[in-house]
Every structure is written in C-alpha cells, then in structure tokens.
Amino acid sequence: MAGASRGRTGPDTAVPSDRPPAQTARRRRSVAPAAAEPCAGIAPSTRDFAARLLAWFDRHGRHDLPWQHPRTPYRVWLSEVMLQQTQVATVIPYFQRFVARFPTLPDLAAGSTDEVMAHWAGLGYYARARNLHAAARRCVALHGGELPRGLDPLLSLPGIGRSTAGAILAQAWGEPFPILDGNVKRVLARWHGIDGWPGVPAVEKRLWTVAEAHLAEVPAARMADYTQAQMDFGATQCTRSAPACLTCPLGAGCIALREGLVDALPTPRPGKRLPEREALALLLENARGELLLQRRPPVGIWASLWTLPQADSDAQLREWFAGEVDGDYDAAEAMPPIVHAFSHYRLHLQPLRLRMVAPRPGVGDNADLRWVGRAELASLGLPAPIRRLLDSL
Numbered sequence: 455m456a457g458a459s460r461g462r463t464g465p466d467t468a469v470p471s472d473r474p475p476a477q478t479a480r481r482r483r484s485v486a487p488a489a490a491e492p493c494a495g496i497a498p499s500t501r502d503f504a505a506r507l508l509a510w511f512d513r514h515g516r517h518d519l520p521w522q523h524p525r526t527p528y529r530v531w532l533s534e535v536m537l538q539q540t541q542v543a544t545v546i547p548y549f550q551r552f553v554a555r556f557p558t559l560p561d562l563a564a565g566s567t568d569e570v571m572a573h574w575a576g577l578g579y580y581a582r583a584r585n586l587h588a589a590a591r592r593c594v595a596l597h598g599g600e601l602p603r604g605l606d607p608l609l610s611l612p613g614i615g616r617s618t619a620g621a622i623l624a625q626a627w628g629e630p631f632p633i634l635d636g637n638v639k640r641v642l643a644r645w646h647g648i649d650g651w652p653g654v655p656a657v658e659k660r661l662w663t664v665a666e667a668h669l670a671e672v673p674a675a676r677m678a679d680y681t682q683a684q685m686d687f688g689a690t691q692c693t694r695s696a697p698a699c700l701t702c703p704l705g706a707g708c709i710a711l712r713e714g715l716v717d718a719l720p721t722p723r724p725g726k727r728l729p730e731r732e733a734l735a736l737l738l739e740n741a742r743g744e745l746l747l748q749r750r751p752p753v754g755i756w757a758s759l760w761t762l763p764q765a766d767s768d769a770q771l772r773e774w775f776a777g778e779v780d781g782d783y784d785a786a787e788a789m790p791p792i793v794h795a796f797s798h799y800r801l802h803l804q805p806l807r808l809r810m811v812a813p814r815p816g817v818g819d820n821a822d823l824r825w826v827g828r829a830e831l832a833s834l835g836l837p838a839p840i841r842r843l844l845d846s847l
C-alpha cells in the first residue's frame with residue numbers, strides 16, 4: 455500500500471530539535487552534492503515559494519478531508535499516522551471507521567488491543583497502530599487525556615517523529631513547525647535542486663533547513679493551510695513520475711526544471727533487492743466450518759493480528775499440527791501461494807488447506823489459538839493478504 459497519493463516514506467525519524475526557522479542565505483545555489491553545502495538556505499529571489507503555494511492551495515488543495523472537520527489535535531494525529539506509507543483515498547474510510555469507534559483520545563486509550571488492531575487491519579505497517587494505542591495511554595497517564603502541545607513532549611510519544619510532530623503542531627494549533635514527509639522531500643529536492651538520496655543524513659539535514667527557512671514566508675494565520683498545501687502539492691502537482699511542470703505555479707524558481715533535473719531528483723535510493731523468505735500456513739476447518747486462527751506474538755511481522763498457523767518449514771508445521779490437531783496432515787491441499795512484501799523482505803507463503811479436522815483431546819481454545827466462525831472474522835484484526843485469502847473461500 456505504497457503512498458502514491460501522500461507519498462510518505464515511512465514513520466519519520468525522531469530528531470529532538472526545536473530550533474526556530476533558519477535564516478535565509480543570500481545567494482543562489484546550483485545543484486551540488488549535499489555534503490558540500492549541507493546547510494544552504496534559500497535564495498532571496500525565490501522567497502515567494504510559500505505565497506505561490508498557498509495561492510495554489512486555495513484553488514486546488516484538499517479542503518474537505520474528514521480530519522479537517524473538525525481539525526482537533528487527536529484527529530490530526532490519527533490522520534498523520536495513518537497517512538504514513540498510505541494513500542489519502544485508502545486512509546479516508548479507515549479514518550472514519552476508527553473515529554466512529556474511538557471518537558476521542560481517551561476512548562482510544564480505553565480500547566482493547568484486539569479492537570484497535572481490528573480497526574487498523576488492512577492498513578498495514580501495524581507498528582503504527584500499536585504505537586498509537588500506547589501513545590494514547592501515555593497521554594491519559596501523563597497529559598490529562600490530551601496530546602501535549604510542544605515538540606519535545608510530542609517526540610517523546612511512541613510513533614511520533616519530527617515530521618509528524620510538526621504536522622500536528624502546525625495543523626492543530628497553527629504553530630510554525632516544518633514537515634518533511636516523502637512528498638515534501640520531493641518538492642524541496644526539486645525546487646532547490648538538492649542532490650543525493652534523502653535517506654542520507656546530510657541530505658535530510660539540508661532538506662530540513664530549507665523546510666524551516668520557508669516558514670518565515672508563511673502568514674501566521676495560514677500555517678495549517680501551508681502544511682496541507684505542501685502535502686497536496688507533492689501528491690497532485692509535483693508527483694514522482696508525472697510532475698505537471700507546465701502548469702506549475704512554482705516553475706519560475708524551480709532549479710530542477712531550470713537545469714533539466716526533474717526526472718533525476720530526488721535522487722533514488724541506491725539499489726537494494728529485498729531478500730526472499732518462504733513459509734507455510736495451515737488453513738484448517740472443522741466440521742462446523744470454523745477456521746483455526748492463531749494470534750501472532752506482540753512483536754514481529756503482523757504483530758498481535760490473528761492469522762493462520764504458520765511455520766518456516768514443513769517439518770515445523772507438521773510437528774505443530776501433530777500436537778494440536780486431530781487429522782491427516784498429508785491430506786492437506788496446496789492453495790495458490792501468497793506473495794507479500796514487507797519493508798525488509800518478501801514473503802512467499804504457501805497455504806495448505808485441510809477440512810474436517812478437530813482439536814486433539816485436551817486442546818481447547820485459548821487467548822492465542824481458537825476456532826472462529828466465518829461471521830466473526832470481520833471483527834478480528836487479520837493481515838490483509840490473509841483476509842483476502844479467507845474472503846476468497
């Protein structure tokens with residue numbers, strides 16, 4: 455579920471800094487390796503960046519997103535976390551269901567892990583949901599059930615990095631803090647002609663510097679709009695593969711456009727091939743048509759979600775089956791394999807289906823392994839590929 459629309463590069467890195475906007479440098483830069491000029495500011499002739507962006511936002515920006523009405527700190531925070539790695543269009547229904555069940559931060563804190571994960575299931579990157587839940591509980595314990603209004607206390611909460619904290623402060627309270635998600639990195643790298651993969655600390659530092667510098671151009675009353683404008687502009691105008699340079703209101707000052715570097719910036723990550731892993735899963739059905747589901751451990755992939763009993767090898771799965779289930783393991787039928795890309799590897803999961811099995815005598819349902827009727831599946835947190843598999847039965 456890559457963020458083509460919002461284009462986030464992932465939960466941002468916490469950088470505990472609360473510096474004021476940087477001063478603007480009084481010279482124009484050409485494209486150069488970031489390390490050679492790591493703290494360059496912005497040029498005087500291009501200080502209308504924010505004004506042009508805001509004018510564009512007034513005509514073309516997104517003004518009716520559900521988290522904008524009302525734009526409370528809790529709703530802004532929730533939307534920012536959901537939008538990491540995920541498109542706006544995908545997030546909207548999840549956001550609406552989530553706030554319908556957990557309308558306030560204390561409601562979220564009081565929810566069970568199962569309920570929170572069930573409302574997140576399908577959005578992926580489940581550490582976000584666990585961090586959100588833990589952060590809500592900490593806010594109840596330490597901040598009277600509210601999000602704290604300050605960069606450092608926000609950064610101390612699980613799952614909130616510098617960009618997310620800046621987005622919350624700017625959008626919920628109109629405070630002058632920069633953001634630097636994937637879209638903003640792309641726009642700034644192109645507009646300022648900043649070379650180098652943004653994952654390199656020196657390049658990221660330079661992007662933060664220019665992001666901060668632009669805040670000095672933003673009218674105080676428009677900080678929330680400016681923040682949204684940057685996101686929208688990257689998502690719809692200065693897109694990764696088809697930037698609309700011909701109609702761009704920022705074209706006059708754009709170094710990438712001037713130098714013919716639009717396709718080359720931002721510099722892509724040096725090539726990296728995901729390792730491949732294999733695993734097997736058992737889709738077991740009893741005489742009543744119920745399915746045996748197992749809850750994943752609280753850390754690791756698909757943490758705390760309900761999924762099929764799974765093992766890395768046939769021998770491991772056979773051994774588990776022999777201890778838990780009464781049936782003929784060798785009669786299991788292979789189903790079409792599932793290929794799922796995690797951030798750090800690609801999983802090839804081979805489901806094996808076996809019907810009319812039963813628990814071994816003395817093996818009953820427990821907190822981490824139980825038989826589940828089809829009607830109950832919707833209320834459980836299941837990884838998206840497993841839910842698709844079960845829906846296809």
Ligand code: SF4
Pocket residue numbers: 641644645691692693697698699700702703704705708709710711716
């Ligand atoms: S001119 Fe093109 S590359 Fe430059 S900011 Fe506009 S859309 Fe992006």
